[in-house]
Amino acid sequence: MLNRTRLLTAIVFALLLWAVVYPNLVVIGESVRGDGTVTVRHYAEFFGTPSELRALWSSAWISVATVLLSALIGVPLAFLFARYEFPGRRALGALAAMPVLLPPLVGVIAILFLYGESGIATRLVQVALGLNSPPWRLRGPGAILAVHAYSMYVYFYLFTLAGLARLDLAVLEAAASLGAGRLRTLTRVTLPLLTPALAGASLLTFMTSMASFSAPYVLGGGFRVMTTQIFNSKLQGETAMAMVETVMLAAVSLLVLWPLARWEGSRQYVAPGKGMAPLRVPLRSRWASVGVPSLAGLGVLLLVLPHLTLLLVSFVPDGTWTTQTLPPRYSLENYVELFAEARTFRPIVNSLLMASAATFIAVAIALAVGHLVVRRRVAGRRLLEGTLALPWALPGTVLAIALATTFSVDRPWTGRVVLVGTAWILVMAYVLRVLPLTGRAALAGFRQLDPSLEEAAASLGAGPWRTLRRITLPGLTPAIVAGASLAFVTGLGEFVASIVLYTHRTRPIAIEILSQLRDFDLGAAAAYGVLLMVLVAAAFMLGQRWIQAGKQAAD
Amino acid sequence: MSEQAFLELDRLTRIYAGTPAVHDLSLQVGEHEIVTLLGPSGCGKTTTLRIVAGFEQPDSGRVVLGGRDVTRVAPQKRGFGMVFQHYALFPHLSVGANVAFGLETAGLAKAEIGANVARALELVRLPGTEGRSVASLSGGQQQRVALARALAPEPQVLLLDEPLSNLDAALRERTRRELRALVKGIGITTIYVTHDQEEAFDLSDRIAVMRDGRLEQVGPAEELYHQPATEFVATFLGRAGQVEGVAASVRGDLVDCRLAEGVSWPALVPPSAQIEPGTPVRVLTRPEALTFAAHDAEGVLSGTVDETRFAGSVYVYTVTVEGGQLEIHARSAQARIGRRVGVRPLDPPRGVHAFVLSAAERV
Incomplete structure (x- = not known):
């Protein structure tokens, strides 16, 4: 038993070190490689080039601004839906999370169709005001920030909702019984108790924004952030500079992540009692009972408009929408083409296969790590857990560059083989990107699973495999399904790493969307986008169903 | 009760989804008196206490304190101290900051707050624990901090919602005698809620037995035991x-x-x-x-x-x-x-x- 545990530990460790850690070390190595010696020349060049420093600075300030803007939208919205009762609250509250259905690139093009220079909303305003040119241009940092806030406020919204649901009503009442009014209770009790949730959302938003590629790539114009800078250097063959930029982006991300994560960890409060979530207050005054639902409805409409636009544009035949405000013709042509032609169907198959494979592998690794860390409590378990979470701190561009660099040469004795050009390197990138998701889910699942259940099975004569199959895995199902559906959805819409690693044969949906966009076939791009949206929604819904069914079976 | 009622619950009714949780309940509590609301779970005792605290509004009836109708006064303006069943200590604040919370909202000077906090912690036999985190305390200690926090702003009325239900049996028995000595020593008017008959006997000057939202009988323990007004009182007590x-x-x-x-x-x-x-x-x-x-x-x-x-x-x-x-x-x-x-x-x-x-x- 012990030996088997050791063997499994060794295998998992080796695998993670090779796939997660090693490629990053290769990147660091490459960044200091001179002509056969170690050199800091490339770093000197980086710090001596104003445009490089500007890109680094841009990444940082855009991310901080994204956090603030997202919090400003998400937190009040969460308070509104959690604390007040008004007509339509449930439906509007659910719709408010809709941006999660849009993979990054799809969100960007949806917004482009709506607010871009020739977007529907832009043209409507232009016509209404009788202007000769578009009233605004969706370009540069402002546009990036707007897209970021749109897609990332959801983190704050969902985290704050969860935090508010965990609050114990009695604690708020205790504050009131000690003479604290609403404002004082909010600032002294509610917000401090929400800090773990807010810190978590800030962290997630900051990292996602640092790693964001789609928005700056499509909307940046001349405005560069680190991710687009890396991509450009790679494209122009400035390999050494791309390595330095990759290291710098990773370093800055880790620099912010480390203290914030520790601070967040030190502020996890355990609720003292079973607690009862605070009740919703019905809106009483006449102004509020009409005004709040209307405002909330208007806000939510704004959030859903990109989805609707995408759907609308997906029915527009190629080349029919030129200067009109609204597309003049609609047909199912794009969808028919999507499935009828091998060339256009290929990306769909690729994405489905690669996302499935990545999800399967990531779940398997996560289960092995969860077992070793939580159940067997092996030596080095913290390192194991840390390695599993590491890709989360590394932007997709960094991972992709690291993989592309490491697996482009055939030197098997150093652990490097040629994977570039195959589908496997994409699968590997997807696995790395989703490993933190499945890992987190598996660890949480194992921790919630009472070990005495497994001991009870053993005492009833069940061997390890039978216990695993009959007790452990069923108990882990909700957590695993939740993690797996997130992983699958991420893989399905993956763009950032794919754009560095794809070939024509292995191109996924997101890449195809981009090339359709380049050909100005907006309808086809939108149709792919809608398909992704539907697949994402279906994956989430099936996951939920599965979890619910499991719960009912358990009851 | 010879003295005039200090706290009066006047014909309180609270209806949840068509069924009355509290039905036409009247109760008078004298100054310095400890009255216990006793009854099985779901009898409306906690709802009654929450109406007195101001967390619930009665559908009809009044809460009168010292001749003043406080029914519509917000809980934070009522000046009633409350100890919650699960204590509801602020997990992000230290013991000292928890106890100081009510004093700060009252706008006391810093030095005064420090002295009052120390005094309150002394009262519950936890002197010098100001800097400790709430999570590091045992259940019994948390209960005492919650009591110190409620008492520190010197409220006119103390409300206790099954404060001992989370302690183990031996500790519960000792704590309830200490609690009575402490509350009587201060002389604060107190309403205590419990479903535990022994607790009610040990603690109270008078007991109000509740059932299905109504008062069955109010009186000293001996009276309830020896002259039960209803069959329910006779079977519920003893x-x-x-x-x-x-x-x-x-x-x-x-x-x-x-x-x-x-x-x-x-x-x-x-x-x-x-x-x-x-x-x-x-x-x-x-x-x-x-x-x-x-x-x-x-x-x-x-x-x-x-x-x-x-x-x-x-x-x-x-x-x-x-x-x-x-x-x-x-x-x-x-x-x-x-x-x-x-x-x-x-x-x-x-x-x-x-x-x-x-x-x-x-x-």
């Missing part, structure tokens, strides 16, 4: 055996109840009871008020011993008689299971109470 019979004759608050052929025991009835000769009754008996006798002696109910149990200070016997089952405490071992025995009251009518059977039960 143990009681029961046997059915018919009222034979009525003399004031005494009723002779015929329990079997030739057997009739005098029993106490509540003053409000509508009882006359021939009324079917249920007679409840306290175990310590009964004794064994020869089963064929006069005025003795005969039955069979069903169960015996040794409870330390007494032996407990369960005897099944015609029309009911009785419980008897005896100092020494007196009978074995299955034996035919006689039972009679020791000192009638003490510990023998008759209640009119409801129309539904008479069938």
